[in-house]
Amino acid sequence: MKIFALLFTLAFTAFSFAPEVATVNTAESTITWTAKKVTGQHHGKVPITSATLDYQNNRILGGTFEMDMTSLTVEDITDTGMNKKLTDHLKSDDFFSVEKHNKSNFKITEAKTGNGKDYEITGDLTIKGITKPVSFPAIVVVSGGKITATGKLTFDRTHYDIKFRSGSYFENLADKMIYDDVELDVKLVASE
Numbered sequence: 001m002k003i004f005a006l007l008f009t010l011a012f013t014a015f016s017f018a019p020e021v022a023t024v025n026t027a028e029s030t031i032t033w034t035a036k037k038v039t040g041q042h043h044g045k046v047p048i049t050s051a052t053l054d055y056q057n058n059r060i061l062g063g064t065f066e067m068d069m070t071s072l073t074v075e076d077i078t079d080t081g082m083n084k085k086l087t088d089h090l091k092s093d094d095f096f097s098v099e100k101h102n103k104s105n106f107k108i109t110e111a112k113t114g115n116g117k118d119y120e121i122t123g124d125l126t127i128k129g130i131t132k133p134v135s136f137p138a139i140v141v142v143s144g145g146k147i148t149a150t151g152k153l154t155f156d157r158t159h160y161d162i163k164f165r166s167g168s169y170f171e172n173l174a175d176k177m178i179y180d181d182v183e184l185d186v187k188l189v190a191s192e
Helices: 002-016 080-091
Strands: 020-023 030-037 040-047 049-056 059-066 103-113 118-128 130-143 144-156 178-191
Touching: 020 178, 049 144, 049 178, 059 178, 103 130, 118 144
Parallel strands: none
Antiparallel strands: 020 049, 030 040, 030 178, 049 059, 059 103, 103 118, 118 130, 130 144, 144 178
């Protein structure tokens, strides 16, 4: 009888510690990319196809988001032809190889916080089938039944085999060089 009571207690304890999975509203959530070069910068959006946040006791414990690379956009170029040229180039094998790798994703492996608002998020970023760990600061605000997590994730594109005009791999690029760091401004909005 004691064994059954112990098993029941262990099962109940394990169940009670399982985090709730909050589904992220992809229509309200955004990812904005920024890439810089010697002569300026470009920015655009990458749509989120799906995302979740593991949430318990007013704390984010984990989560994931998936990006649709086929729908990547350029937002700063108004000329239709030039916009299409850059968008197509970003989708080509010089950059994200979208035909072969149409999704990218991020999975939280650790979410450290002392106050439930300011976080240090660590996770695995997968681009072009290559997974590397990255860490970044994030802010989480809970209000009116909504959880809003925002942060700026910066990754080195060369770690994902994106070396086009990288000063780390090519010499004498002068003003044609594109910096290796790419920024993703992430905003995830979920319901409690």
